[in-house]
Amino acid sequence: MWPEPYRGWIDRLKTVKGFIALIMAISVVMPSPAEAIDKYADAQSFLTYTVYKPSRTLGLGVRTFEFITCNDQGEPWLYARYGGTVRYFEIMQTMTGVKCSDPGLSKKLPNVKVNDVTAKLYVYCDPAKPVSFAKCSRVHIVRLGGYLIFTNKARKGLKRTEIQVQVFGGITYSQLLTIAQSLKKVTP
Numbered sequence: 294m295w296p297e298p299y300r301g302w303i304d305r306l307k308t309v310k311g312f313i314a315l316i317m318a319i320s321v322v323m324p325s326p327a328e329a330i331d332k333y334a335d336a337q338s339f340l341t342y343t344v345y346k347p348s349r350t351l352g353l354g355v356r357t358f359e360f361i362t363c364n365d366q367g368e369p370w371l372y373a374r375y376g377g378t379v380r381y382f383e384i385m386q387t388m389t390g391v392k393c394s395d396p397g398l399s400k401k402l403p404n405v406k407v408n409d410v411t412a413k414l415y416v417y418c419d420p421a422k423p424v425s426f427a428k429c430s431r432v433h434i435v436r437l438g439g440y441l442i443f444t445n446k447a448r449k450g451l452k453r454t455e456i457q458v459q460v461f462g463g464i465t466y467s468q469l470l471t472i473a474q475s476l477k478k479v480t481p
Contacts (some may be wrong), residue, residue: 310335331479332358334423336371340481342452343390345445349451349475351468353382363393382472389453396440400429405441407473412443420459431466439466443474448478 332355333346353376360369370393371386387393399415406412416439418429431439440459447453458473 321392323325333479334481336360337479340368340371340451342368342386343445343448344371344479345376345384345386345454345476346479347384347472347475348477349471350380351401351464351472353380353401354376356381361388361393363391367391376462380464382458382460382464382481383468384472384476385457385459386454389455396442396457400426402431405470407441407443407470408476410443410445412441412473415440415442434460434466434469435463438462438464441469445476446458448480452473 298375333344337344355373356373356377357374359372361372362369368388368391369389371384373384374383375384376470381462384478396415397417398420400418400420402416403412404411406409414431416429416431416433416435418426418433420426433439438459438461440457442457445451454472456476458469458476460469460472
């Protein structure tokens with residue numbers, strides 16, 4: 294038998310209308326699954342640099358979302374990886390001025406614009422092969438991989454963010470640009 298204060302509620306829940314009312318009340322106060330697992334918004338709640346979230350992910354889901362410490366240089370990097378083991382992209386974000394990434398040997402290509410910001414473009418070409426290295430261009434990103442590095446604007450009260458978007462496994466230059474251009478400021 295239920296204690297006296299609960300008996301009235303239990304009796305109401307025994308009816309279909311009572312049960313539906315309870316479910317509706319819970320749904321109003323509980324966040325939806327999408328809201329409950331927005332890791333980007335959670336990250337923005339404690340980082341002092343502006344966090345950006347991609348709205349275009351080429352249909353690839355988040356595989357890894359973590360914070361990486363950087364030789365005691367302040368706040369951690371935000372690292373997200375989308376996709377599988379062959380076809381994937383990575384987004385690395387950090388406070389401007391913090392350098393911890395070494396993307397590897399690559400060829401610098403002409404800069405491009407990402408939402409009115411100048412971005413450095415690189416393709417993973419092997420400099421040990423001078424003939425192919427000389428011919429290497431953005432069309433080779435689909436086969437070899439590549440990345441963009443740029444510094445985005447800050448949200449009011451936060452610091453600017455250096456972002457690196459890196460692609461592998463059949464993702465084209467155009468798709469790399471699409472991902473980078475889809476990055477939007479997150480609100481906690």
